[in-house]
Amino acid sequence: MKRMVLTLLALVLLAAPSYAGTKDIIYASESTAKSLDPHDTSDTYSGSIQRAIMQGLMGFDKDLHIIPLLAESYTFNPEATQFTFKLRKGIKFHDGTPFNAEAVRINIERMMTGKYKRSSLMKPVKELVVLDAYTVQFNLKEPFGAFVNAIAHPGSLIQSPKAIETYGDEVSKHPVGTGPFIFDEWVSGDHVTIKKNPDYWRGEVKVDSITFRPIPESGSRLAMLRAGQAQYIYPMPAELLKIAERDKKIDILKQPSIIARYLVLNTQFKPLANVKVRQAINYALDKQAIMKIAWGGAATQLDSILPPNLQFYKKQSAWPYDLAKAKALMKEAGYENGFEVVFITPNASNRLRATEMTQQQLKKIGITGKIQSMDIASFYNKLEGHKVDDTTPLPFIAFGGWSASTGDADWGTRPLLSTDAFPPSMSNFGFFSDEKVDGFIKAGLASADPKVREKAYADLQDYIWDQAPWGYLMVDSLVAAKSKKLTGIYPLPDGAFSVEAAELAD
């Protein structure tokens, strides 16, 4: 027995990991990679790994501002129907294929076949013209002022044309790009490993490899960081922040995201169609309490229809928590005695908790109802099943959330609040419809001139804020944690992350 214990101990010690020598980083995350083909990816996590391997013509910086990457510069016409990109010269894909206009054409035309999850990004494109070996021109079907955002979107990354030719759609397992890291290995359901690109065009890459490992349980994720078996974890669970803050080897990274949280009010239901009732709801919601308790403090109050990090955001004056005003508005609207609704929410614990708090808070102004919580697939199924012409509109208040993955004001408003976006076509689940709003949204797309667009979205935000189509709640903060030795990896506002500048001290 003694010998067995000793053998076991010896095995344990032998197998203990050693970290000397090479600079390898373990990134522990909640999610699992689903595909490495950017054109056919819809989740942020897979997209982030792809961004370390591949690059687009344009990209986003830390604050979600658009920066040129594989393109040097771009020009557009005033009608926002023609965009011309000058490409950078002398860049090679990891497999040695040169990057040029032909490579761009093959990628964009692949997206334009309509077969991929991100094909929608190229939907406005009528044709792509190769002007010379380093210039491409997009001609659009109609004005689309946010087109550069579609080009900067992680779904529009440029893959090696040779890889596309060799692997076809299997390219999802063999990604080849121009990025700082070269794809090494992907075990489905487990890890993805990328290694240093020694010839990276933007300068030296400072670490040897990064392994992305899914650690779904948040307690285990933090334990890995504390035990030195991971150098970066995301998300850092809010409920464990106190423990992490006490650990001297750990840094906490916290920054606002572009993920908005709000209550979708079914405006087809008569009481909720009344703007006074919707305003009353906004006064009755104690946003601070919801952020503190349901979100563990990892949020900031939503102070416009757009979160602050989205392009063309304009701050509005926040709705204070004011029960007296809320009650007065309910009385004015003729609903002094309140009415009954159904609260619908996904069953993730933080959302359920936020909905429970909402239920309690709205009860104080007479709006009562039961909660229906369901998994996310059933939640979509339910909301998308409603029709604008339902004879008895369901009186629902649903817990909604949105992350505009293009970083642009258009994608933060049009799919959620325009009349064209009623389900099932897009996500205007509350059937909010307002001619003025539709007008502003259209004006925002009619030009690619930032000044014109800014004006349109400023008007939109000023106008819609008081219309209160939603119960405004909050903007998620992204919380990550890392080893003090690690620098250069940080979360991006859209929930993605950047690893290009990663550095690991000895």
Next chain:
Amino acid sequence: MIKYFLKRCIAILPVLLVVSILAFAFVHLLPGDPARMMAGDDADAATIEMLRQELGLDKPLPMQYFTYMGKLAKGDLGMSLRTKIPVYDELRLRYTPTMYLAMAGMAWSVIIGVFFGAVAAIYNGKWQDYTAMLVSVSGISVPQFWLGLLAIQLFSVHLGWLPVAGYTGKFSELILPAFTLGATVAAIMARFTLSAFLDVLDEEYISTARAKGVTETLVMWKHAFRNALIPVITMVGLQFGFLLGGSVVVETVFAWPGLGRYMIEAVAVRDYPVLQALLLLYSFHFVFINLLVDMVYALINPEIRYE
């Protein structure tokens, strides 16, 4: 006996056919649309419709079933809707970790559990009995995720002896998950062995053996223990069947890429082919393990014969 075994093996097929129909009906009855889930949170209707067509979900349900069965007959389990990797390949990737963990968890827990149970029975009513049962009741009552996280805190964070989580092929990674997974099973085995043992001790042939002057040790280990094993083995088979399905909790806490987590991920996005394949696999496990258990009965008790 071999003939009987083969006959039973063939009888598994109709069971699986019925399961396949039920599995297909069950997963399609779930509310929620895989195309919607694949398309992502901010997808537009065109993308969802494109995916629906590509995945064949726009076809009538009976047609989808026959396509599925046609492929199944050829041994093709279809493609995962989520990753577009053949389900067979993904299952193979996940099967080894689950099998490895189930065997390790089972091995230690059955030995320890049966030993504790037997000790408790032999020293029935004495302190050994109470100690063994106290430990085993605790084992059943402690939630796995709590036990797992506690073990991680102690052995990985504070002592730094073992990896927190993951599956990269190192033996050290197996210890904590196998311990956590086996704890409940060991406790169940101990309780079960105790009651089986006590039942046997009441039998007349035990009194007869004692009356004949057989030593107490021999009575316990030869006469009683052997017979007590029969129900215990049934329980082992049942538990093993469950463990082969993959433990969702243990696999999540230890980031073990096994079948349990695969199931959860597949349910979340309504990955129909994966769910169907897993349900088939689980049923196969139980039917097959039952058969093995029946065979082991015959080895232990020569009076049991199958013809």
